[in-house]
Amino acid sequence: MEHLESEFCVVGGGYAGLSAARSLTKAGRTVAVLEARDRVGGRVWTEHLDDGTEVDLGGTWIGAGHDRLYALAKELGVGTYPTYDEGASVIVGEDGKVHRFEGAIPFTGVGLFSLAGMGLGFTEMEKMAKQVPIEAPWEAEHAKEWDAHSVASWVNAGLNVPNATARRMVQLLWGGFFTSDTSEVSLLHALCFLHANVSIEFLESTKGGDLQDQVQGGMQTIAIRMAAELDDALHLESPVRAIGQDAQGVTVRADNITVRARRVIVALPPTLTGQLRYDPMLPVDRMLLNQRVPNGAIMRAIAVYEEPFWRADGLSGRTIALNSPVSYSIDQSPESGRPGMLSSYIAGPAARRFGRLDAAERRRTFLDALEARFGPKAAKPVHYIEADWSKEEWNQGAMIGHYPPGVLTEFGPTLRAPVGRIHWASSEMPTRWHGHIEGAILAGERAAEEAYQAG
Amino acid sequence: MEHLESEFCVVGGGYAGLSAARSLTKAGRTVAVLEARDRVGGRVWTEHLDDGTEVDLGGTWIGAGHDRLYALAKELGVGTYPTYDEGASVIVGEDGKVHRFEGAIPFTGVGLFSLAGMGLGFTEMEKMAKQVPIEAPWEAEHAKEWDAHSVASWVNAGLNVPNATARRMVQLLWGGFFTSDTSEVSLLHALCFLHANVSIEFLESTKGGDLQDQVQGGMQTIAIRMAAELDDALHLESPVRAIGQDAQGVTVRADNITVRARRVIVALPPTLTGQLRYDPMLPVDRMLLNQRVPNGAIMRAIAVYEEPFWRADGLSGRTIALNSPVSYSIDQSPESGRPGMLSSYIAGPAARRFGRLDAAERRRTFLDALEARFGPKAAKPVHYIEADWSKEEWNQGAMIGHYPPGVLTEFGPTLRAPVGRIHWASSEMPTRWHGHIEGAILAGERAAEEAYQAG
Numbered sequence: 001m002e003h004l005e006s007e008f009c010v011v012g013g014g015y016a017g018l019s020a021a022r023s024l025t026k027a028g029r030t031v032a033v034l035e036a037r038d039r040v041g042g043r044v045w046t047e048h049l050d051d052g053t054e055v056d057l058g059g060t061w062i063g064a065g066h067d068r069l070y071a072l073a074k075e076l077g078v079g080t081y082p083t084y085d086e087g088a089s090v091i092v093g094e095d096g097k098v099h100r101f102e103g104a105i106p107f108t109g110v111g112l113f114s115l116a117g118m119g120l121g122f123t124e125m126e127k128m129a130k131q132v133p134i135e136a137p138w139e140a141e142h143a144k145e146w147d148a149h150s151v152a153s154w155v156n157a158g159l160n161v162p163n164a165t166a167r168r169m170v171q172l173l174w175g176g177f178f179t180s181d182t183s184e185v186s187l188l189h190a191l192c193f194l195h196a197n198v199s200i201e202f203l204e205s206t207k208g209g210d211l212q213d214q215v216q217g218g219m220q221t222i223a224i225r226m227a228a229e230l231d232d233a234l235h236l237e238s239p240v241r242a243i244g245q246d247a248q249g250v251t252v253r254a255d256n257i258t259v260r261a262r263r264v265i266v267a268l269p270p271t272l273t274g275q276l277r278y279d280p281m282l283p284v285d286r287m288l289l290n291q292r293v294p295n296g297a298i299m300r301a302i303a304v305y306e307e308p309f310w311r312a313d314g315l316s317g318r319t320i321a322l323n324s325p326v327s328y329s330i331d332q333s334p335e336s337g338r339p340g341m342l343s344s345y346i347a348g349p350a351a352r353r354f355g356r357l358d359a360a361e362r363r364r365t366f367l368d369a370l371e372a373r374f375g376p377k378a379a380k381p382v383h384y385i386e387a388d389w390s391k392e393e394w395n396q397g398a399m400i401g402h403y404p405p406g407v408l409t410e411f412g413p414t415l416r417a418p419v420g421r422i423h424w425a426s427s428e429m430p431t432r433w434h435g436h437i438e439g440a441i442l443a444g445e446r447a448a449e450e451a452y453q454a455g
Numbered sequence: 456m457e458h459l460e461s462e463f464c465v466v467g468g469g470y471a472g473l474s475a476a477r478s479l480t481k482a483g484r485t486v487a488v489l490e491a492r493d494r495v496g497g498r499v500w501t502e503h504l505d506d507g508t509e510v511d512l513g514g515t516w517i518g519a520g521h522d523r524l525y526a527l528a529k530e531l532g533v534g535t536y537p538t539y540d541e542g543a544s545v546i547v548g549e550d551g552k553v554h555r556f557e558g559a560i561p562f563t564g565v566g567l568f569s570l571a572g573m574g575l576g577f578t579e580m581e582k583m584a585k586q587v588p589i590e591a592p593w594e595a596e597h598a599k600e601w602d603a604h605s606v607a608s609w610v611n612a613g614l615n616v617p618n619a620t621a622r623r624m625v626q627l628l629w630g631g632f633f634t635s636d637t638s639e640v641s642l643l644h645a646l647c648f649l650h651a652n653v654s655i656e657f658l659e660s661t662k663g664g665d666l667q668d669q670v671q672g673g674m675q676t677i678a679i680r681m682a683a684e685l686d687d688a689l690h691l692e693s694p695v696r697a698i699g700q701d702a703q704g705v706t707v708r709a710d711n712i713t714v715r716a717r718r719v720i721v722a723l724p725p726t727l728t729g730q731l732r733y734d735p736m737l738p739v740d741r742m743l744l745n746q747r748v749p750n751g752a753i754m755r756a757i758a759v760y761e762e763p764f765w766r767a768d769g770l771s772g773r774t775i776a777l778n779s780p781v782s783y784s785i786d787q788s789p790e791s792g793r794p795g796m797l798s799s800y801i802a803g804p805a806a807r808r809f810g811r812l813d814a815a816e817r818r819r820t821f822l823d824a825l826e827a828r829f830g831p832k833a834a835k836p837v838h839y840i841e842a843d844w845s846k847e848e849w850n851q852g853a854m855i856g857h858y859p860p861g862v863l864t865e866f867g868p869t870l871r872a873p874v875g876r877i878h879w880a881s882s883e884m885p886t887r888w889h890g891h892i893e894g895a896i897l898a899g900e901r902a903a904e905e906a907y908q909a910g
Contacts, residue, residue: 145611148605148607148608148611150605150608152861153604153860156603157612182603183599183603185861271746274729283811284807284810287852288752288851291852292639297743349865352739352743390743393736396742396743397739404639404859404860404861405605405607405608405638406607406635406638406859410635
């Protein structure tokens with residue numbers, strides 16, 4: 001058991017934790033970062049093909065306005081490139097038929113009546129979202145009313161979304177963002193997320209939107225360079241189990257190392273935060289909050305082809321499907337376009353179901369879906385790589401924690417409040433760009449500033 | 456570190472765990488029970504005054520039909536006695552005025568219009584509840600629709616409960632059962648709980664109802680006698696941290712002891728179940744379920760008087776209040792009626808708020824409320840005893856875990872399913888009498904039978 005002293009300790013080497021540590025180091029403070037895994041990046045993870053080609057399996061995109069992430073890439077000498085977005089996208093309708101469409105949102109394939117319904121639903125949600133303060137959603141005028149609803153109960157109520165196919169489309173989208181059934185997610189959280197991330201169209205857009213750019217070498221490159229700066233202040237394979245605090249400081253116990261510091265920043269997803277032991281116990285509201293921000297589930301498959309053959313067919317690689325577990329796909333090829341890569345997703349309840357199938361069935365499910373949308377070439381990738389984030393011990397679900405009904409209004413103000421010498425940071429914090437890497441960075445930098453000011 | 460072997464291991468010495476251990480022992484099996492606290496009983500806990508008078512601070516009542524608990528008391532030679540219920544009850548209306556009423560449910564003090572609204576709401580809920588299978592609420596015809604609603608979103612929708620005071624009354628009741636804001640609790644869970652526990656009137660009734668009898672010597676007496684039978688198979692102050700399993704058996708690691716057994720029964724509330732480490736990891740659905748059954752909060756104060764003076768005033772000791780944080784009180788005197796005891800409660804959001812006040816303010820809040828309902832004598836108890844269950848490390852909230860919207864339909868079938876050699880028992884299991892001691896016993900006995908049959 002190694003013992004060490006540092007001015008600050010950071011628990012978690014994802015983007016929130018690394019950003020916090022970097023801020024404190026730049027301010028001349030000493031920091032010890034404890035990360036459970038044998039790698040940094042948290043929910044960002046880049047694998048490599050034998051030829052060295054990067055394959056992002058976690059957070060992949062930088063969106064327009066993700067200023068801190070762009071700045072960080074630049075400072076660390078990491079390049080970015082536009083996500084491929086020429087050609088038409090594809091929607092698989094409820095009839096199973098494939099339709100092409102242009103732009104971020106399908107204006108075909110679902111019938112005009114459904115389309116109008118979907119438009120009404122989204123327009124209403126965006127109008128409501130603008131009334132939700134991004135950093136304090138519990139202060140919205142209608143906070144209590146909206147937080148009592150799940151996304152599903154609101155979508156299905158009265159004429160909010162006036163027809164069945166439109167309801168399915170709206171819920172497909174929200175189920176994708178939160179990787180959980182929409183009955184589990186507070187309407188207020190959805191609205192806050194929407195306000196924090198501009199609009200539905202923004203979230204679904206490449207150029208000028210959420211999916212604007214990819215990172216040369218893969219998104220983890222930025223985390224790895226931040227880790228390199230930290231040098232031996234970073235301790236991998238050091239899962240933290242307990243945090244004690246007293247009048248002088250904190251004692252952070254990992255399996256292999258104990259850090260004594262003035263203050264600690266816990267930069268974990270909320271559900272993992274709740275699995276640490278605290279001495280003394282956390283205040284009641286914070287303890288109960290930690291019980292209330294569950295994760296969803298997602299499976300992602302990346303099919304690698306010698307070339308991005310769909311581009312020659314006038315297709316962008318983007319697909320949305322109403323009648324398939326594989327609800328979404330996108331072109332994730334490296335900048336050179338060689339090899340071609342399609343990333344596709346099964347989210348929420350379907351991800352849990354498909355996660356129980358054997359590897360051959362899962363592969364068939366993904367590739368059958370791609371074949372239906374892109375033709376027979378899609379059935380024969382040269383590589384097929386899968387990530388099931390729910391099976392990762394240090395995620396315990398994916399991608400982000402959601403707030404069930406009632407939680408933001410009852411416990412929201414507790415989210416950012418330090419508990420004595422313990423500060424909190426994660427992408428789940430209600431902040432601009434929350435649920436994204438940019439949100440994690442902002443949360444980490446805020447926690448660092450807070451800890452620094454408190455001394 | 457002590458190592459021992461046993462045929463079965465039980466984690467948790469509450470009523471579920473003790474019942475499971477007792478069943479296995481009776482069937483001739485060896486069992487090791489690991490309990491984190493220095494006492495048995497879990498959410499049942501009896502303190503004593505200096506003169507030896509028992510004071511129940513946790514589960515207190517046996518309800519009509521709680522057959523296993525009555526049988527257990529009899530087998531173990533523990534007597535019961537009727538809860539005092541003569542005289543009128545009191546409702547404090549929204550105007551702050553005190554009104555007397557007879558029976559379980561107030562038919563005065565809130566206005567006829569409100570009363571009718573409340574009656575309509577409860578009638579509709581009971582009608583719906585009968586359609587919810589007690590052990591498989593996710594199989595109800597309208598399960599998906601009802602599970603998408605919180606209790607609050609349903610109560611506030613349309614004309615389900617047609618006026619504001621009635622809505623407050625209905626939510627006061629559900630907020631009391633689940634000790635959480637009603638926006639957090641799935642309507643389907645409320646309906647399942649209602650079906651499992653007969654009716655609203657039953658839940659609020661003494662003779663023939665949920666509050667029928669108390670236990671001589673206090674409810675913990677039964678747990679203590681079960682513990683005595685277990686003798687040195689019971690290990691107190693042994694908080695379990697990790698459970699490993701392999702083809703031959705399980706390894707259960709507490710701070711001070713490791714048990715190797717064929718099978719283990721985890722008899723903890725779900726949120727504590729989620730804080731254990733499992734090797735291998737739990738299946739995704741079970742892991743995600745453990746993130747989704749949060750606790751509420753409750754504060755309970757017992758005021759002890761030389762005699763139950765309210766009885767002479769024609770009062771039963773039962774009160775309900777619409778305009779006070781102290782929403783409920785009941786006569787909890789021992790069988791002799793000497794001393795007199797009033798137990799009163801602050802539940803849910805108010806309990807969290809009042810838990811942050813200093814001891815003098817909390818005491819004043821409770822006693823002012825009692826004085827308003829019972830007169831000046833109530834302000835001067837000879838003893839005043841408080842329990843804040845949320846501050847107990849081995850509860851982490853109170854009284855029972857609730858299912859937020861979407862959880863029962865998405866994860867319900869996982870609740871009882873053993874994971875290899877790990878079996879599950881707690882009062883939160885959807886079973887007859889769930890949320891009660893009787894439900895915990897039934898869950899413990901079911902898990903024991905399951906483990907026994909599996910060998």
